[in-house]
Amino acid sequence: MLEIRILADPDEDDGSGRTVEVRLIARPRPDEDPLEDSRLFAAGDAERIVAFVAELLERHAAALPAPRLECCRRCDRALDPEVEGEGRRPFVCRSCQAAARGPGPARPGSTGEGVEVHFLGTGDAFGSGGKRQAAVFVRALGSRLGLLLDAGPGCHAALRAEGLTSDDVGAVMLSHFHGDHYGGVPFLELDAMRSGRTEPLRVIAPPGAPERLATLRECLYRDLPIRFEEEITEALPGETIGLPAALGDGTARALAARHQPGAWAFSWKLELGGRTVVYSGDTGLSDELISESAAADLLIHECTSLEALPGHTSHRELEEAASRITARRVLLVHTGEDVLGAAGLAFERAHDGLRVVV
Numbered sequence: 001m002l003e004i005r006i007l008a009d010p011d012e013d014d015g016s017g018r019t020v021e022v023r024l025i026a027r028p029r030p031d032e033d034p035l036e037d038s039r040l041f042a043a044g045d046a047e048r049i050v051a052f053v054a055e056l057l058e059r060h061a062a063a064l065p066a067p068r069l070e071c072c073r074r075c076d077r078a079l080d081p082e083v084e085g086e087g088r089r090p091f092v093c094r095s096c097q098a099a100a101r102g103p104g105p106a107r108p109g110s111t112g113e114g115v116e117v118h119f120l121g122t123g124d125a126f127g128s129g130g131k132r133q134a135a136v137f138v139r140a141l142g143s144r145l146g147l148l149l150d151a152g153p154g155c156h157a158a159l160r161a162e163g164l165t166s167d168d169v170g171a172v173m174l175s176h177f178h179g180d181h182y183g184g185v186p187f188l189e190l191d192a193m194r195s196g197r198t199e200p201l202r203v204i205a206p207p208g209a210p211e212r213l214a215t216l217r218e219c220l221y222r223d224l225p226i227r228f229e230e231e232i233t234e235a236l237p238g239e240t241i242g243l244p245a246a247l248g249d250g251t252a253r254a255l256a257a258r259h260q261p262g263a264w265a266f267s268w269k270l271e272l273g274g275r276t277v278v279y280s281g282d283t284g285l286s287d288e289l290i291s292e293s294a295a296a297d298l299l300i301h302e303c304t305s306l307e308a309l310p311g312h313t314s315h316r317e318l319e320e321a322a323s324r325i326t327a328r329r330v331l332l333v334h335t336g337e338d339v340l341g342a343a344g345l346a347f348e349r350a351h352d353g354l355r356v357v358v
């Protein structure tokens with residue numbers, strides 16, 4: 001600890017307030033007596049005061065706090081986040097990001113029977129068209145548990161409205177930390193507490209998920225005791241993660257979304273029940289997403305507006321990219337008022353309560 005104070009000196013002050021004391025107090029270690037150093041100056045002698053402060057800093061450099069370096073989320077090495085972390089917080093170094101793009105768990109074969117995709121919330125952040133916020137339930141046919149792509153506020157009620165409950169959810173995949181995509185997680189937890197859930201809940205999300213979810217829970221239901229196992233996996237772009245066995249053999253691959261500068265945001269590519277389902281989350285039009293969804297059984301893509309909107313995909317952009325989009329079926333979500341009111345769209349809009357099997 002090092003503290004430098006510039007204060008009027010009552011003993012030397014001649015009453016005109018023209019004398020000041022520059023005093024340094026340094027405590028290199030908590031268990032040591034502090035170092036003290038001081039000198040008196042005429043109040044107007046700024047040049048000599050600045051020079052003395054510089055001299056103090058140099059002389060007592062050992063007592064200065066070490067510069068705070070952020071540590072990589074994965075390997076715990078302290079590195080410069082501006083260089084290594086591409087400006088995203090929490091910081092993950094480039095080598096860990098490259099390692100995450102490795103092969104990952106083996107992809108399942110195509111022996112499955114298909115998946116049901118239940119659209120619980122297909123609206124944008126503003127409640128356009130009276131639609132619920134982001135949540136899509138995906139379950140391999142024959143599996144007891146499914147997964148939730150995003151968990152917008154009210155998703156627990158949306159599950160019930162569609163004949164499901166939080167007990168049917170084995171994993172929650174979050175695209176990013178905007179409220180309309182993850183604000184419903186504490187309510188899922190609350191609902192699971194009430195039902196006496198014993199099944200583990202897996203949350204797979206961008207880096208920072210443990211803190212973001214803990215803060216949200218603390219705000220909404222302080223001291224909510226989670227009495228079931230909740231495992232949070234922080235994914236990185238390009239990483240393929242194995243899904244819990246109770247969901248059927250499946251994997252989820254995180255794709256970097258183009259949404260918020262400086263923040264993590266993913267699209268998700270699911271291989272489940274022998275099918276490929278790609279979910280854009282919130283993103284600007286992404287060539288990677290288009291190529292990763294080539295020949296997918298279903299592409300669930302955001303379409304927030306008719307015309308360009310930063311960090312989102314417009315209908316015009318989708319229309320222009322239509323010849324490159326080769327997914328077998330495309331359904332639009334996160335649809336704003338103008339998209340909902342438009343006729344003759346290039347792709348089909350999903351609506352709350354829509355259930356499709358692919």
Ligand SMILES: [Zn+2]
Pocket residue numbers: 124125178180181282334
């Ligand atoms: Zn959104």
Ligand SMILES: [Zn+2]
Pocket residue numbers: 176178259282
């Ligand atoms: Zn967003």
